Amino acid sequence: MKSTILFLFLYVFIAQSAFTQEEELLLKIDEPWRSEQLTFPIAFAPSLDYKGIEEVRFAKGWGTPDSEEFWTYTFLWYLDEDPSVTATRLEKDIEAYFNGLMALVGKGNGLTDIPNANVVFVPENSNEGSYIGKAKIFDAFFTKDIQTLHIKAVSGFCEETNKYTVLFTFSPKTFDHSIWKTLNGITLTVACE
Numbered sequence: 001m002k003s004t005i006l007f008l009f010l011y012v013f014i015a016q017s018a019f020t021q022e023e024e025l026l027l028k029i030d031e032p033w034r035s036e037q038l039t040f041p042i043a044f045a046p047s048l049d050y051k052g053i054e055e056v057r058f059a060k061g062w063g064t065p066d067s068e069e070f071w072t073y074t075f076l077w078y079l080d081e082d083p084s085v086t087a088t089r090l091e092k093d094i095e096a097y098f099n100g101l102m103a104l105v106g107k108g109n110g111l112t113d114i115p116n117a118n119v120v121f122v123p124e125n126s127n128e129g130s131y132i133g134k135a136k137i138f139d140a141f142f143t144k145d146i147q148t149l150h151i152k153a154v155s156g157f158c159e160e161t162n163k164y165t166v167l168f169t170f171s172p173k174t175f176d177h178s179i180w181k182t183l184n185g186i187t188l189t190v191a192c193e
Contacts, residue, residue: 026055027076027167028187033057040079044100048093052079052163057186059179065142071149072171072179074186079164085155087121087131094119094151094168098137106140114138115146121153129155132175150175152183158192165192 025035035057040050056075061067077083098117106114121133131153139147149170156165169183 024189026053026078026189027057027074028189029057029074029182030185031059031182033059033073034062040077042097042100044104045097046100047096050077050079050083051081052077054078059182063142068173068179070142070172071139071147072173072183074167074169074183076168076188077164077166079166082157082164083155083166085129085131085153085166087123087133090121090131090133090153090166091119094121094133094135098135102138102140106138109140109144111140111144114140119151121151124152127154135170148172156192158188158190160191163190 027035035055038054038056040048040052040054042048042054054075054077057073059069059072061069062071062073064070083089095117098119102114102117106112115138117135117137119133119135121131124130124132131151133151133153135149135151137147137149139145149172152169152175154165154167156167157163158165165188167186167188169180169186171177171179171183173179
C-alpha cells in the first residue's frame, strides 16, 4: 500500500514535469535528497496562478513515519513574475497547495472528507521576505491523520536570471531540532541577491 501511495505521488509530479535528469538542479543540499520539478500551473493546485517551475526535494526519511526526517522536505518556486509575498498570501497559497495535494492523494487511496489545511505565517524577525509558520495538514500519504509541519519561507529575486524565488522548508520537528541545520543550509545553485 505504501508503495502504491508513493507511486501515485511520484506519477503526479513526473506527469506534469518538464524536468529531465540532464537539467541542473536549482537547490543545493548537502544531503542526497530525491528531486523533482513541476511546471506551473500545478495540476492539483490550479489556483496558484504563477508561471515558472517548482523544484521539490525530499529528505531520505520523508516517507518513513518513525524517521527523524519524516515529512521533512523543501520546495522552491522559481517564478517569472513577482509573487508579492505577504504572510496572508503565503497562508492562502500553501493551504491551496496542501488541500489540492491531499484531496488528490486521498482520492487515490479511497479517502473522502479530508479536512482542509490550516496554515499560519508571521514575518521572521526583521528579515525582509522571510517568514516562519505552521501548517496543520491531513496526511493522506502515510498516517491518515493530522500532521503539523513547521515551515520557513524566504522570498527573493535572482538578478542573474531575472526570476523571483520563494524557498519553503518543512518539518514536523520544531525549529530547535537538529534537522533544521540541514534545512537552513539549503541554498540556490543560481546567483541571487
